[in-house]
Every structure is written in C-alpha cells, then in structure tokens.
Amino acid sequence: xxxxxxxxxxxxxxxxxxxxxEKAAGGSTAERTSARxxxxxxxxxxxxxxxxxxxxxxxxxxxxxxxxGLERTEDGWTVLVDVVELRRVPSTTDILATYEVAVDARGQxxxxxxxxxxxxxxxxx
Numbered sequence: 001x002x003x004x005x006x007x008x009x010x011x012x013x014x015x016x017x018x019x020x021x022e023k024a025a026g027g028s029t030a031e032r033t034s035a036r037x038x039x040x041x042x043x044x045x046x047x048x049x050x051x052x053x054x055x056x057x058x059x060x061x062x063x064x065x066x067x068x069g070l071e072r073t074e075d076g077w078t079v080l081v082d083v084v085e086l087r088r089v090p091s092t093t094d095i096l097a098t099y100e101v102a103v104d105a106r107g108q109x110x111x112x113x114x115x116x117x118x119x120x121x122x123x124x125x
Contacts, residue, residue, distance in 0.1 A: 043107040045070055045077075052079040052101040055109040060099075068098060076104040085117065092121035 043051070053064040062083045069080030079101040086095035097117045102110040118124075 042105060045072075048077045048103055048107050049079055051107045052077075052103050052109065053081055056081055056083070056099055056101055056112060059109075059112065065096065073102075076102065076106075076110070078102055080115070092119075094120040096120055 049067040049070050053067065056062075057064060060083065062085065065082040065084055067079060068082050069078070071078045081099045081101055083097050083099060084094050085097045088094050095117060096119075098115045099112050100115045101112045104110050
C-alpha cells in the first residue's frame with residue numbers, strides 16, 4: 001500500500017495586500033472587533049422584549065399576555081407589555097393593564113409603570 005505525501009504550503013505564499021479602498025471601507029481590525037463586540041453586547045429587540053416580560057413578572061407576580069409595543073430610545077428601549085390583572089368568567093371581561101417598561105441599552109430594567117387598564121373585550125378608541 002503506497003502512502004501519499006502531502007506538503008503544506010502555509011507560509012510559502014506571500015500575504016495578499018488589501019487595496020486602499022478596501023482598507024478604508026472596513027476600518028482597522030481593532031475598529032471592526034470593537035464594533036462586533038458592541039453588537040454582541042447589545043441585545044436584539046426580541047431579546048429585550050423577552051427580558052422585559054420576565055423582569056415585569058418577577059416584580060409584579062402577574063403573567064404577561066404579550067408585548068404590544070417596542071421602541072428604541074436614546075438610552076435603551078421602551079417596551080409595552082399587557083398583563084392580566086383580574087381574571088373573570090367569561091374571559092372577555094378580564095381586566096388587563098398595559099405596562100410601560102423602561103430598559104437600558106444592555107437590556108436591564110430601569111423602571112416600569114402601569115400606563116392604562118382596560119377590559120379584554122372592549123374596543124380601543
């Protein structure tokens with residue numbers, strides 16, 4: 001059985017130089033790494049909403065129904081979360097509340113307030 005020898009060419013080829021336009025567009029390696037790490041530290045909108053619901057549950061003890069609004073602000077995010085405050089029969093008469101949750105750029109809760117209360121079956125005006 002014959003063995004096949006393979007030679008490695010690593011290091012034998014000269015390094016490819018990037019054109020000046022490509023360097024300018026991409027910035028330095030440190031800048032690209034910094035931008036990438038900033039993006040990795042900043043949570044996505046979906047993750048912000050998920051964390052806001054979880055943190056609101058921890059503080060109020062009430063199960064969130066869902067996110068009804070999400071907006072990026074200068075300091076982070078504002079998340080609107082609907083919560084059932086009083087269950088009734090039939091469920092169309094449940095009392096719900098919309099909480100406005102302020103979250104910083106890292107996704108940490110900064111504060112919350114109840115913005116409004118309403119009956120599930122009522123139409124918004």
